[in-house]
Amino acid sequence: MRTTAVVIGAGQSGLAMSWWLAERALDHVVLERGEVANTWRTERWDSLTLLTPNWQSRLPGHGYEGDDPDSYRTMAETIAFIERYATLLSPPLRTHCPVVSVRSASSGYEVVTEQGTWQCKAVVLATGAFNVAQVPALGAELPAGLLQITPARYRTPAELPDGGVLVVGAAATGAQLADEIARSGRDVTLAVGEHVRAPRTYRGRDIQWWMDATGMNDEPYDRVENLNRARNLPAFQIAGYPDRRDIDLNALRAIGVRIVGRAAGLRDDTLLLSGSLRNVCELADLKLNRLLNMFDEWAAAHDLDRAIDPAHRPAPTLVDATPPLKLGLAKSGIRAVVWATGFRADYPWLQVPVLDRKGRVVHDGGVVTGSPGLYVLGLPFLRRRKSTLIDGVGDDARDLSAHLCAHVGARQAPEQEEERAAFQRR
Ligand SMILES: Cc1cc2nc3c(=O)[nH]c(=O)nc-3n(C[C@H](O)[C@H](O)[C@H](O)COP(=O)(O)OP(=O)(O)OC[C@H]3O[C@@H](n4cnc5c(N)ncnc54)[C@H](O)[C@@H]3O)c2cc1C
Numbered sequence: 001m002r003t004t005a006v007v008i009g010a011g012q013s014g015l016a017m018s019w020w021l022a023e024r025a026l027d028h029v030v031l032e033r034g035e036v037a038n039t040w041r042t043e044r045w046d047s048l049t050l051l052t053p054n055w056q057s058r059l060p061g062h063g064y065e066g067d068d069p070d071s072y073r074t075m076a077e078t079i080a081f082i083e084r085y086a087t088l089l090s091p092p093l094r095t096h097c098p099v100v101s102v103r104s105a106s107s108g109y110e111v112v113t114e115q116g117t118w119q120c121k122a123v124v125l126a127t128g129a130f131n132v133a134q135v136p137a138l139g140a141e142l143p144a145g146l147l148q149i150t151p152a153r154y155r156t157p158a159e160l161p162d163g164g165v166l167v168v169g170a171a172a173t174g175a176q177l178a179d180e181i182a183r184s185g186r187d188v189t190l191a192v193g194e195h196v197r198a199p200r201t202y203r204g205r206d207i208q209w210w211m212d213a214t215g216m217n218d219e220p221y222d223r224v225e226n227l228n229r230a231r232n233l234p235a236f237q238i239a240g241y242p243d244r245r246d247i248d249l250n251a252l253r254a255i256g257v258r259i260v261g262r263a264a265g266l267r268d269d270t271l272l273l274s275g276s277l278r279n280v281c282e283l284a285d286l287k288l289n290r291l292l293n294m295f296d297e298w299a300a301a302h303d304l305d306r307a308i309d310p311a312h313r314p315a316p317t318l319v320d321a322t323p324p325l326k327l328g329l330a331k332s333g334i335r336a337v338v339w340a341t342g343f344r345a346d347y348p349w350l351q352v353p354v355l356d357r358k359g360r361v362v363h364d365g366g367v368v369t370g371s372p373g374l375y376v377l378g379l380p381f382l383r384r385r386k387s388t389l390i391d392g393v394g395d396d397a398r399d400l401s402a403h404l405c406a407h408v409g410a411r412q413a414p415e416q417e418e419e420r421a422a423f424q425r426r
Contacts, residue, residue: 072240
């Protein structure tokens with residue numbers, strides 16, 4: 001089979017790219033190994049709600065239509081939202097069509113699937129940034145009787161064995177799971193490394209309102225001082241609960257979660273903990289205050305001080321005078337470990353040499369390096385801070401679709417030609 005472009009994946013990224021390719025009248029197909037919104041259906045825990053408020057899901061040609069813009073969607077609502085997008089778009093979509101290989105070919109690429117082979121000039125990898133939950137090498141050393149689980153497999157606290165639970169990692173996922181498991185009545189210990197503390201609301205506005213209004217979410221990738229670091233930062237320590245409560249370390253401690261340092265090693269049955277807990281907490285507080293200062297300055301500059309609540313600062317993170325450096329797993333009654341230690345993208349089917357030694361696609365703002373006609377979408381800080389958000393992928397897809405059309409030599413309307421030229425000037 002022949003087409004001009006193959007888009008792999010029918011999550012928000014693949015669908016947004018399809019929207020833009022259709023807008024530019026470019027012949028393409030979207031290939032999805034499962035159903036539309038497959039990752040939201042199969043790889044998220046039951047109680048997860050979006051971190052982003054309803055209003056913040058502006059996809060090209062589709063946005064929030066309900067009457068509760070400030071709430072946070074459940075998984076069922078998120079799936080329904082993306083399904084509705086696909087229905088409106090009616091893209092050239094093949095579901096249950098796993099791509100098993102992508103290779104370079106004389107005229108572009110050959111994409112092999114379980115439903116046949118496509119020859120095309122361009123390929124868009126829209127297969128997600130969070131395919132594999134990462135588990136540190138330490139996982140292999142833990143006692144066999146301990147249940148180890150990642151957020152991709154975790155569903156509810158009821159599925160964990162009776163007894164204490166160690167959650168490793170305190171970004172959004174780890175903090176949310178520590179909160180949920182502790183509230184189910186378990187003893188929870190949270191091992192904390194570098195994290196990004198943030199309040200759910202500040203001065204009466206959602207943190208995402210601030211990120212959006214101040215332009216932080218739109219910050220472009222080519223103006224960031226340390227892009228590699230920005231691309232690897234942990235997610236804000238927030239949740240989208242109806243009561244908008246915080247889930248920072250002070251909030252977790254208040255519901256009985258035991259806060260300890262980063263899990264650094266194992267000796268027999270004893271987990272060795274890093275002595276850096278105080279430092280990482282002070283650093284997180286410092287960065288939080290810097291962020292809030294920036295919001296305050298922006299509010300003052302925009303004459304908002306009287307329209308919103310007064311500025312304030314959250315209490316510093318409480319840290320025990322002498323945090324433990326060891327944790328006896330059996331002695332502490334720990335029966336399960338939840339690894340909330342990050343995710344990574346995975347491309348086992350990609351047979352084009354564009355991965356670095358860590359298996360990451362090498363790209364410049366989504367244009368894959370050294371393989372003309374190959375694009376990637378939906379990765380952290382791909383083109384903007386908001387690139388992995390539902391709200392962010394539309395702008396990236398617009399930019400990359402302009403580049404793709406130019407690459408395949410598709411004729412564009414004059415305003416689209418201008419867009420492409422602007423892209424190349426940046
Ligand atoms: C725990 C968690 C919470 C999040 N919460 C939010 C939030 O609150 N708000 C927000 O805006 N964002 C959130 N995100 C980030 C982001 O919106 C999601 O990760 C989203 O799923 C990314 O969409 P995507 O289309 O880029 O990738 P995915 O949704 O992962 O879609 C990729 C698609 O590619 C398909 N695929 C993969 N390999 C193949 C193959 N070989 N052949 C064919 N198809 C393939 C998959 O089945 C999948 O459907 C969250 C992410 C995580 C991990």
